[in-house]
Amino acid sequence: MALSMIDKLFQQAKNTTPEEIERLCNGILDAVYNPDQASELTVQLRQLYLVLHASQSEPSVPVQFILRLLAAVPLTDKNRIKECLLCRRILMELIPFHSDDSASQDGSDMKQTTTESSKLLLQALQGKELGCLSKHLAQAVCWLTSEGVDLDTQRRAFFFLVSISLLHSSQVSTDQVKTVSDQMSSWLMNASLCQAPIPYTFNPFKKDQSYPVTEVDGNPATNFFTVLNIGQYYTNDQLLNIYTFSMLYQWLSQVSRKTRTDNSIIDTSEENSQQFDKITLRKIFDSLVDRSIDYAFRVLDQCERKPKVPSDAELQIACLVETVNILDLVCQLDERHIPRVFQEVKRMYSKLSQDPANARIVIHVLQFTVNHCTALSYDASESFKIFFHKLLSRSFSNPAVAFETVLFIRNNLEFLCYETNVLSAYFPSILKILAWNPRSFVSDFCEIIPAMLSPATAMEIFHALLDLPCMTASLEVVDKVKVVDPTSTTSPIGVDHEPTNSADAFKSPLFRPMFNFFTRVEGGHGDTINRYRMIKSSWVSDTKTL
Incomplete structure (x- = not known):
């Protein structure tokens, strides 16, 4: 229900007419001078920001309104911080930022570099028509790969590049993709195993002592650093390692799709295009794919350790889900890795598939199996039986499991309908999700239920719905x-x-x-x-x- 409401609000915002935007701006101007309408002003500013953010065309607002926003942004009135921040966000949607100077910085002036890098997010939000993306992309790549650039600048440049790959992937060149991918592979494998020193204490008479990061079970780490290594304080290269893992899937997914699109334009022959895609993708992502697999295998090994702190178990589950998704994606990019990756995923699955607490992880393993079972000539019927017969019947009330199960079924509806007996055999278990969440998944089950029907199951499904x-x-x-x-x-x-x-x-x-x-x-x-x-x-x- 919540998701449908959000979709409805965004759809309404997209369909807002220029006349409605003008009336909303006039209402804000009337309320901004009236202290008694502070709450109404905040609501209207939020509504306008949503409309501008969701709009697919360049909005038109009164000049007087923009001037009033510009006057509100520099204010430091502690009683109107929300209004000032909202005005700033609205301006980021309205005013294009053009700066030729920022694209010419060579990184030698650290203060200037930090200032310019803080504007990158504004560039990404404006879009390719309003911003100077082509100029700033080159500078962001330069900051990303240069030595001596501070962490905040590299982090902003990295976020900017990933954001552009999501929003405007056509603006990123193949050479830039390869450069960033090589840098990401370096960050994944070369982070320090020692914790950062405590920043709040300094004793000039005591020799600096470095303490190693630990595994989740408390033992000192001896292999390379990953997101599951624990430390009191992290070094810059360790933070970049964590950032890289958190955005690795999005980067690979978006830029590989962009590369395939470029190649399909070059060669219209389907067979030649697919072959060209594989060669190009291997050339661009060869290093990053290999490092990603090594990193993922290391995370799988770490997740077998019993956490010293109980809350780290949730971190292990989250990392396992992300790791399986990354392994699934890299196998789609390079099919040569499927056999050895499948063996590791299968080994992990055999240890986790008996515990209902791991149902979320099993769903992503099933997706991996669906994507690659043909290449492996693997029969996944037993895996489907374990999940839909045993795990789902015990974890259907978990909101995350219910959501991801419905998403999995919808994304693979054709495969499940024609290649397996999951929908016809285990529909009572699947319908428990609808029974427990009768308002959340109605529209989803309107698509799923017809795929369940067959001459043998139609009558029973009809009575089950009743x-x-x-x-x-x-x-x-x-x-x-x-x-x-x-x-x-x-x-x-x-x-x-x-x-x-x-x-x-x-x-x-x-x-x-x-x-x-x-x-x-x-x-x-x-x-x-x-x-x-x-x-x-x-x-x-x-x-x-x-």
């Missing part, structure tokens, strides 16, 4: 009983005992088969229900059935 309220109530009862009384499955009440609430109905041998039917994980099981009225009365107190 029984969704019963499934929701049953799932809530099962969840409630397991939390309150974990031994409920082994201590049922007598047959003659009439249940007074849903928990007693769940324990009753008379109604237990009905609960099992409503919460089944596989189709083709169960029989006609003839005690619906009786069990319905026991659900009256359950919140999800009201």
